[in-house]
Amino acid sequence: MMGSSLIFGISIWLVVKVFVLLALVMYIIFSLVVIRQIKLMLETVDMGLNLLIRFIGWAHFLFAVGIFVIAILIL
Amino acid sequence: MPDIFKAPAVPKVSKRLSIEGLDKFSHSPFSSFFYLPNSVRFIGKDSSEKIILFLRRHPITNIGWIILTIILLLAPAVLSIFPILSFLPENFRFIAVAIWYMLTTAFAFESFLNWFFNVCIITDKRIFDVDFLNLIYREISEANIDQIQDVTVRMGGVVRTVFNYGDVLIQTASEVPRIEFSSVSRPDLVAKVLRELRV
Numbered sequence: 001m002m003g004s005s006l007i008f009g010i011s012i013w014l015v016v017k018v019f020v021l022l023a024l025v026m027y028i029i030f031s032l033v034v035i036r037q038i039k040l041m042l043e044t045v046d047m048g049l050n051l052l053i054r055f056i057g058w059a060h061f062l063f064a065v066g067i068f069v070i071a072i073l074i075l
Numbered sequence: 076m077p078d079i080f081k082a083p084a085v086p087k088v089s090k091r092l093s094i095e096g097l098d099k100f101s102h103s104p105f106s107s108f109f110y111l112p113n114s115v116r117f118i119g120k121d122s123s124e125k126i127i128l129f130l131r132r133h134p135i136t137n138i139g140w141i142i143l144t145i146i147l148l149l150a151p152a153v154l155s156i157f158p159i160l161s162f163l164p165e166n167f168r169f170i171a172v173a174i175w176y177m178l179t180t181a182f183a184f185e186s187f188l189n190w191f192f193n194v195c196i197i198t199d200k201r202i203f204d205v206d207f208l209n210l211i212y213r214e215i216s217e218a219n220i221d222q223i224q225d226v227t228v229r230m231g232g233v234v235r236t237v238f239n240y241g242d243v244l245i246q247t248a249s250e251v252p253r254i255e256f257s258s259v260s261r262p263d264l265v266a267k268v269l270r271e272l273r274v
Contacts, residue, residue: 013164020170027177034184037210041192044205044213046116047104053188060184067173074166 017075024068031061105191107131108260117196117203118215128197128268132190132258133240140186147179195243195256197268202245204254216254218247226269228262245269 038057042050102109109115109129120126151172154160160168189207196203202223204216223245230241235258243256243265259265 013167016167020167020174023174027174027181030181033210034181037207038188040211040213041188041207044118044215045192045194045196047112047191048114049104053191056184060180063180064177067170067177070173071170075170 013075017071020071020075021068024064024071028061028064028068031057031064035061105134107133108264115196117205119217120198121200124201125199126196127199127272128195128265130195130197130256130259130265131193133238133260135234135238135240136258137186137190140183144179144183144186147182148176151175195259197265197272199272202254202269204256216251218245218249218251218254220269220272222248223269223273224248226266228266230262243269 035054035057038053042053102112104114107130110127112126112129115126115129117126160171163171192205192207194203194205196205199220201217201219206214206216208214225246227244227246228241229244230236235241240258240260241262243259243262245254245256246252247254256262256265
């Protein structure tokens with residue numbers, strides 16, 4: 001099934017893979033912006049939960065990177 | 076060389092209001108109505124300034140995004156009954172579901188941050204309204220307590236009446252003519268605190 005659909009001799013799934021990877025790169029950039037946003041928010045108001053919120057931000061970023069790596073490996 | 080003039084030390088203000096029932100509210104960092112929070116710091120705070128009230132939107136205002144998040148989390152399991160993604164190869168199906176959960180996580184986390192960091196602060200000198208309008212845009216409105224001209228409490232609707240939350244509109248003589256504390260818990264008590272601080 002993977003190689004059955006061709007457009008100009010290129011597998012359609014290869015094109016889809018490229019778009020998925022591009023979307024994931026954009027998502028990684030978004031998760032970095034979220035980390036920057038958290039830094040800005042914690043600078044503005046500090047409620048003693050800095051570590052927890054920073055941890056969630058970085059976990060979210062690592063989750064996005066993990067999905068990107070898995071997408072490269074299995075697609 | 077001896078000092079010619081030594082300014083007298085400014086006594087620390089220990090502002091405790093004589094309003095009944097203020098102490099009984101939760102002192103958790105997730106609280107939406109926090110009286111005399113000691114652990115809270117904010118940008119531009121003077122060392123002698125004391126936070127009287129720390130407010131954020133009532134927790135019930137989060138119900139919309141929490142229900143939506145639960146629906147989004149359950150959707151892949153429910154939709155697996157219907158063969159919507161059956162045209163995709165197995166590996167693409169796995170990545171599609173992973174991306175779905177990732178977007179759901181981002182939505183829930185952003186919604187939480189939006190609630191947690193959009194706060195209103197009343198100190199013994201000033202009032203602050205901190206708004207994060209989007210990912211990297213921050214708006215802080217502030218006015219001195221003695222610049223407050225009028226305080227209006229706006230409550231309406233069944234949900235707001237049942238859960239006792241509403242808006243506090245503060246007219247000021249500062250550069251920001253109006254500061255709005257939106258959907259805060261016990262708005263009448265907030266207005267009472269502001270009234271007491273002004274006199």
